[in-house]
Amino acid sequence: MTAREKAAALRSRKGGSRIAALTAYDYPTARLLDGCGTDVLLVGDSLGMVVLGFPDTTQVTLDHMLHHVAAVARARPSALILGDLPIHSYDSPAQAIDSARRLADAGAEAVKLEGGTEQAAKVRAIVDAGIPVIGHLGMLPQHVLEEGGYHRKGRTPEQAKAIHDGARALVDAGVCAIVLESIVPDIARDVTRAVPVPTIGIGCGETTCDGEVAVITDVVGSFPWFVPPFARPEGKVADEVKSAVKRYVERVKGAG
Numbered sequence: 346m347t348a349r350e351k352a353a354a355l356r357s358r359k360g361g362s363r364i365a366a367l368t369a370y371d372y373p374t375a376r377l378l379d380g381c382g383t384d385v386l387l388v389g390d391s392l393g394m395v396v397l398g399f400p401d402t403t404q405v406t407l408d409h410m411l412h413h414v415a416a417v418a419r420a421r422p423s424a425l426i427l428g429d430l431p432i433h434s435y436d437s438p439a440q441a442i443d444s445a446r447r448l449a450d451a452g453a454e455a456v457k458l459e460g461g462t463e464q465a466a467k468v469r470a471i472v473d474a475g476i477p478v479i480g481h482l483g484m485l486p487q488h489v490l491e492e493g494g495y496h497r498k499g500r501t502p503e504q505a506k507a508i509h510d511g512a513r514a515l516v517d518a519g520v521c522a523i524v525l526e527s528i529v530p531d532i533a534r535d536v537t538r539a540v541p542v543p544t545i546g547i548g549c550g551e552t553t554c555d556g557e558v559a560v561i562t563d564v565v566g567s568f569p570w571f572v573p574p575f576a577r578p579e580g581k582v583a584d585e586v587k588s589a590v591k592r593y594v595e596r597v598k599g600a601g
């Protein structure tokens with residue numbers, strides 16, 4: 346399937362089977378997740394924290410993203426490869442098109458950017474350039490510094506209105522889906538009912554959206570130093586790694 350066919354297939358899941366999306370940042374993870382029926386592999390700028398060791402996503406560059414999108418693309422997954430546009434790679438419509446093209450050339454089949462009404466012109470420009478776009482509303486990690494932390498959104502009528510307006514603007518601009526992050530469940534559910542494209546939730550409650558996205562390290566338990574309160578770990582990979590490495594170290598050091 347072409348990128349546009351995959352994006353259209355994702356859009357057509359509205360009202361149908363639920364969407365399971367996960368982040369992936371490298372070739373082996375992409376192969377493993379694709380073999381498990383994951384629908385979307387998000388090369389998220391969360392790689393800044395869980396792969397590159399930055400405190401947040403604000404130091405992630407387009408070059409970082411290109412490196413990791415290319416690694417995931419080498420796995421040739423059936424899942425849609427979604428690449429995040431990092432902070433300051435889409436400050437104008439022209440820059441947004443250029444950055445999205447570079448991500449697409451590296452293997453991204455759709456791109457994601459943060460924000461609502463204020464980003465609609467950029468979304469339209471990228472879509473018109475032939476690259477599918479997924480929106481991202483609610484808590485926006487690229488704004489963590491000016492907002493002084495990660496705050497749940499949709500708690501006031503003004504915030505709820507901004508989310509609804511943003512969703513409408515993104516749909517009008519041509520997105521094929523919208524990620525909703527850390528929005529109070531009632532508002533996430535309302536937005537999901539209101540828009541004709543699938544919503545993919547994280548930290549919005551479990552059945553409020555048309556699907557869910559999770560950070561792979563939260564799901565497999567490989568980044569024990571920070572686990573978001575809404576995460577539901579399904580594995581303990583960090584413990585497995587430590588046991589295996591301890592056995593290796595003991596075997597090597599004991600062999601002399």
Ligand code: KIV
Pocket residue numbers: 368387388389390391392429524526547558560
């Ligand atoms: O970068 C990322 O992992 C994301 C998800 C939190 C949706 O954008």
